[in-house]
Amino acid sequence: MKTATACFAFVLGCLHAADYVPIAGGTLRTALPLDGETVPVAAFQMRSKPVTNAEFLLFVLANSEWQRRNAPTLYATNAYLSQWRSATDFAPLPPNAPVTNVSWFAASAYCASEGAALPSWTQWEFAAAADAVRTDARHDPAWRAQILGWYEKPSVESLPDVGLHPANIYGVHDLHQLIWEWVDDFNGLFVTVDSRAQGEQKVLETCGAASLSLGDKENYAVLMRIALLAALNGQDSVGSLGFRCVKPAQ
Amino acid sequence: MKATLAMLLLGAISAVPACEEHQHVASSAAAVSGESLFQLAVPLTDQSNQPFKLGQAGKKATLITMFYGDCNISCPIVLENVKRTITQLPAAQRGAVQAVLVSLNPGVDTAKSLAALAKVHQMDERVYRLVVSDNDLHTRQLAATLGVKYRRGANGEINHNTRFVVLDQRGQILSASDILSVEPDLRLLADLQTLLAH
Known part of the structure; x- marks a missing residue:
């Protein structure tokens, strides 16, 4: 019986293998400069869509230590997958909606199970700078306004399916206007100076004036993401926070 | 119809490696629970080039921080802080503490360089362990728990x-x-002393 279940999951997993698209990389004018305004981004592959409830269910079925009743609090708070009906049933959420309420540790383990990793902040930012026709649309006020529009919409009870927004020039969907997304180095954001300047850093982290140390101050949509991620712990789960994975370039 | 079926089968075959990875991960992960940092499965190596696991020494208390060897700015202060914290404990209590200094710089900091650093700072390995993980992801996992x-x-x-x-x-x-x-x-020192006194 155990074998039968495993085979079932095996077939489902194989037929719905995640789609990764190549991203050529290049020089990124980053919103989070460290030394210099630009950073080089090496070529990589990114999941075309965020991980869905159905995909995450397969993961927890194959890796029972990541079911919500089993995951240690060191890796996930009580909010982890709390909107699912049970540890192995994502109802009432739709199968193709992005999975949310997953901790950084859980998201990271999922990506490892796909032979992948969470994107670094700069990889995510690089991919998310594109629109359908340009690799960097960030200077376009119309594009910025469209993305900011998402934040003005009242939040809905249930997230829509992934892939409903048009793909960007790389073939990647939903980098904006659907969910927040974990990045691999979420606990590296905002740390812009060495720890000698810690007093000042602490003030910046808590008072919201941290944009003083950020590039691209007009890009509020990206700054809001940085602020959210910087405020999180790896164990935290948020209802609008999901993830996708990346792999090295082929 | 035939073509669709062929594509499905082809898809299944080409995706086999991904499924093998799934199973590999499932078998290597151990069941753990609670908030204890001792359950972290992050591989670490100490200054004696031995595998190190948090909690392995069975000490009453562990004082842990992160730093890196090439850091000339704040890290000497971090090392000095740890030394003074340990030194300010009553001599009888020092044996019940392990100080663990974890490198933020895997690949650059090595057992050898950490051993040299421990020597310069006169850190007795019975109390102080300078450790480094094998890669950035593992280091980040440890950092995230701390x-x-x-x-x-x-x-x-x-x-x-x-x-x-x-x-x-x-x-x-x-x-x-x-x-x-x-x-x-002083608050951390007091907490440490209270723990050791019990």
């Missing part, structure tokens, strides 16, 4: 916050301090 934030610059410098954490015998976080100073945080 509340350490860091970011690597293109020039090799690592920007990080300072955090000293006291773990009890079960690996639970008992006390933490974010104050960068050569002098011990």
